[in-house]
Amino acid sequence: xxxxxxxxxxxxxxxxxxxxxxxxxxxxxxxxxxxxxxxxxxxxxxxxxxxxxxxxxxxxxxxxxxxxxxxxxxxxxxxxxxxxxxxxxxxxxxxxxxxxxxxxxxxxxxxxxxxxxxxxxxxxxxxxxxxxxxxxxxxxxxxxxxxxxxxxxxxxxxxxxxxxxxxxxxxxxxxxxxxxxxxxxxxxxxxxxxxxxxxxxxxxxxxxxxxxxxxxxxxxxxxxxxxxxxxxxxxxxxxxxxxxxx
Amino acid sequence: xxxxxxxxxxxxxxxxxxxxxxxxxxxxxxxxxxxxxxxxxxxxxxxxxxxxxxxxxxxxxxxxxxxxxxxxxxxxxxxxxxxxxxxxxxxxxxxxxxxxxxxxxxxxxxxxxxxxxxxxxxxxxxxxxxxxxxxxxxxxxxxxxxxxxxxxxxxxxxxxxxxxxxxxxxxxxxxxxxxxxxxxxxxxxxxxxxxxxxxxxxxxxxxxxxxxxxxxxxxxxxxxxxxxxxxxxxxxxxxxxxxxxxxxxxxxxxxxxxxxxxxxxxxxxxxxxxxxxxxxxxxxxxxxxxxxxxxxxxxxxxxxxxxxxxxxxxxxxxxxxxxxxxxxxxxxxxxxxxxxxxxxxxxxxxxxxxxxxxxxxxxxxxxxxxxxxxxxxxxxxxxxxxxxxxxxxxxxxxxxxxxxxxxxxxxxxxxxxxxxxxxxxxxxx
Numbered sequence: 191x192x193x194x195x196x197x198x199x200x201x202x203x204x205x206x207x208x209x210x211x212x213x214x215x216x217x218x219x220x221x222x223x224x225x226x227x228x229x230x231x232x233x234x235x236x237x238x239x240x241x242x243x244x245x246x247x248x249x250x251x252x253x254x255x256x257x258x259x260x261x262x263x264x265x266x267x268x269x270x271x272x273x274x275x276x277x278x279x280x281x282x283x284x285x286x287x288x289x290x291x292x293x294x295x296x297x298x299x300x301x302x303x304x305x306x307x308x309x310x311x312x313x314x315x316x317x318x319x320x321x322x323x324x325x326x327x328x329x330x331x332x333x334x335x336x337x338x339x340x341x342x343x344x345x346x347x348x349x350x351x352x353x354x355x356x357x358x359x360x361x362x363x364x365x366x367x368x369x370x371x372x373x374x375x376x377x378x379x380x381x382x383x384x385x386x387x388x389x390x391x392x393x394x395x396x397x398x399x400x401x402x403x404x405x406x407x408x409x410x411x412x413x414x415x416x417x418x419x420x421x422x423x424x425x426x427x428x429x430x431x432x433x434x435x436x
Numbered sequence: 437x438x439x440x441x442x443x444x445x446x447x448x449x450x451x452x453x454x455x456x457x458x459x460x461x462x463x464x465x466x467x468x469x470x471x472x473x474x475x476x477x478x479x480x481x482x483x484x485x486x487x488x489x490x491x492x493x494x495x496x497x498x499x500x501x502x503x504x505x506x507x508x509x510x511x512x513x514x515x516x517x518x519x520x521x522x523x524x525x526x527x528x529x530x531x532x533x534x535x536x537x538x539x540x541x542x543x544x545x546x547x548x549x550x551x552x553x554x555x556x557x558x559x560x561x562x563x564x565x566x567x568x569x570x571x572x573x574x575x576x577x578x579x580x581x582x583x584x585x586x587x588x589x590x591x592x593x594x595x596x597x598x599x600x601x602x603x604x605x606x607x608x609x610x611x612x613x614x615x616x617x618x619x620x621x622x623x624x625x626x627x628x629x630x631x632x633x634x635x636x637x638x639x640x641x642x643x644x645x646x647x648x649x650x651x652x653x654x655x656x657x658x659x660x661x662x663x664x665x666x667x668x669x670x671x672x673x674x675x676x677x678x679x680x681x682x683x684x685x686x687x688x689x690x691x692x693x694x695x696x697x698x699x700x701x702x703x704x705x706x707x708x709x710x711x712x713x714x715x716x717x718x719x720x721x722x723x724x725x726x727x728x729x730x731x732x733x734x735x736x737x738x739x740x741x742x743x744x745x746x747x748x749x750x751x752x753x754x755x756x757x758x759x760x761x762x763x764x765x766x767x768x769x770x771x772x773x774x775x776x777x778x779x780x781x782x783x784x785x786x787x788x789x790x791x792x793x794x795x796x797x798x799x800x801x802x803x804x805x806x807x808x809x810x811x812x813x814x815x816x817x818x819x820x821x822x823x824x825x826x827x828x829x830x831x832x833x834x835x836x837x838x839x840x841x842x843x844x845x846x847x848x849x850x851x852x853x854x855x856x857x858x859x860x861x862x863x864x865x
């Protein structure tokens with residue numbers, strides 16, 4: 191089942207073509223890595239998927255719903271952790287979650303249960319009544335992650351979820367990502383940490399200069415580039431030292 | 437503020453308000469309004485801007501200068517130098533002066549030393565030959581020596597002049613009696629001022645001041661609105677990088693904007709009520725016997741801000757204009773904040789807008805009555821006119837015209853702010 195379907199997705203900013211005719215889909219339960227060097231168009235692609243940028247051309251469908259035509263319904267299937275997303279500094283950790291839980295239409299009992307569960311899972315229970323301004327950078331990122339996964343949406347879009355967090359917190363986040371995938375959630379994941387990508391992702395898309403350069407499983411891309419380390423695979427593929435895998 | 441959160445950041449006083457979020461109904465605008473209110477109440481700027489600033493500053497701005505100037509607060513220091521030993525009668529008039537710190541000397545004095553070094557507000561000199569000039573039917577001359585940079589010198593002169601006028605009137609009366617003439621004979625024309633109001637009643641000085649100040653206050657509320665909060669809720673949200681996550685929530689942007697407007701309107705309403713109540717306190721102090729030396733009967737009338745039978749219309753009119761003013765101002769601020777990339781940039785846009793919008797509003801008290809129709813059609817000015825029309829002259833055609841144009845501009849500003857909030861660049865600048 192296709193949870194996400196991207197067809198001929200293009201975004202222009204004036205003369206600049208940030209994303210150029212991307213086509214791919216993500217199946218249910220997949221952890222899909224969207225990789226590329228800085229400025230490749232990853233974040234622009236993700237922003238079009240979760241609907242804060244309008245595509246110049248092409249379509250994005252989430253659970254069969256067109257993101258441009260019915261953005262509210264499409265977003266109801268998503269949980270999003272944007273790249274530079276922060277939390278509300280004058281709300282407590284708990285209130286930050288209440289806010290998004292209510293916006294996602296969660297009922298009181300379910301919201302209370304999930305808030306408790308996530309604060310415990312991410313080691314934020316002690317910070318429940320502490321304003322987010324007093325949290326560390328890593329704790330804020332974990333809170334933003336909890337906000338995204340609060341209602342266990344069918345599609346999770348995580349733009350560099352472990353960026354800026356310590357080793358222990360990164361492990362907690364990765365563990366939750368695996369858990370959600372096992373429970374049937376589909377995850378799109380962007381990261382510069384190739385070690386993390388290798389351990390988490392089933393399928394990987396590499397984009398460069400707005401175009402899809404390679405698409406395949408981690409093992410397929412390793413074979414294609416004849417490399418054992420995924421970091422080396424990434425470098426070879428981006429530099430065009432091996433042929434098309436799409 | 438420790439009242440709201442300790443240095444550890446643990447929230448105590450407003451925790452209940454935060455917990456209330458769990459039981460909110462499934463209305464996105466209400467959820468957004470709740471969140472904005474919780475954040476605003478934990479921001480010390482709310483207390484300063486919404487309560488303290490209006491409550492303290494307005495009475496100070498309005499009444500303090502008047503009270504400081506009042507002779508009842510600090511009587512002006514006056515030295516009277518009588519160099520004509522025969523001018524006893526006028527000296528008695530000076531002695532009867534109230535609310536002055538008076539010294540009378542029957543000798544010449546060093547005027548410069550008294551004013552520059554000894555802090556006298558006024559020196560009055562009655563020169564030699566004064567009495568003989570007056571008693572022979574001529575004019576006696578009196579000299580005022582004063583500091584042109586001191587407003588209190590002008591006040592002292594006006595008080596002394598009252599005594600001199602009384603003396604002059606008495607001398608004139610004697611002279612007229614001596615030649616068998618009446619006072620009317622030398623005053624062939626008299627003028628009498630009569631107030632004309634819609635109700636045909638006399639208006640107190642307090643009411644006149646309120647009618648001048650309240651439209652101005654309503655305009656200021658409209659222009660500044662809950663300005664800081666409006667900027668914070670849009671540009672601040674972008675600067676703190678929370679807006680992108682918010683816009684990924686499955687709600688319409690208009691619902692987010694509506695929620696933000698709800699809290700902004702509540703805050704500007706509180707600020708507006710606080711401003712107007714404190715302005716009225718300022719006006720009461722300004723026209724009170726503490727500031728103005730009325731007799732008792734006048735004082736009772738002066739302190740009455742509004743005639744009791746018109747109080748319900750006055751209160752509802754003020755509240756209506758405060759709400760409409762707050763909404764208008766906030767819509768304008770949201771438009772400006774949506775354009776800016778940062779809080780600081782938004783403040784600059786807002787500063788520019790405030791200057792432009794101040795012009796028609798400040799013009800309201802000064803334009804001739806023949807141009808009132810035009811003021812009722814202009815943005816912001818229509819709002820100030822609505823307040824004025826409701827308070828001063830409740831003519832329903834005028835009130836409805838001002839109201840219709842105020843609502844029209846409000847609708848335009850709300851639509852524009854919603855368009856601005858819907859732009860892609862809202863997230864990315």
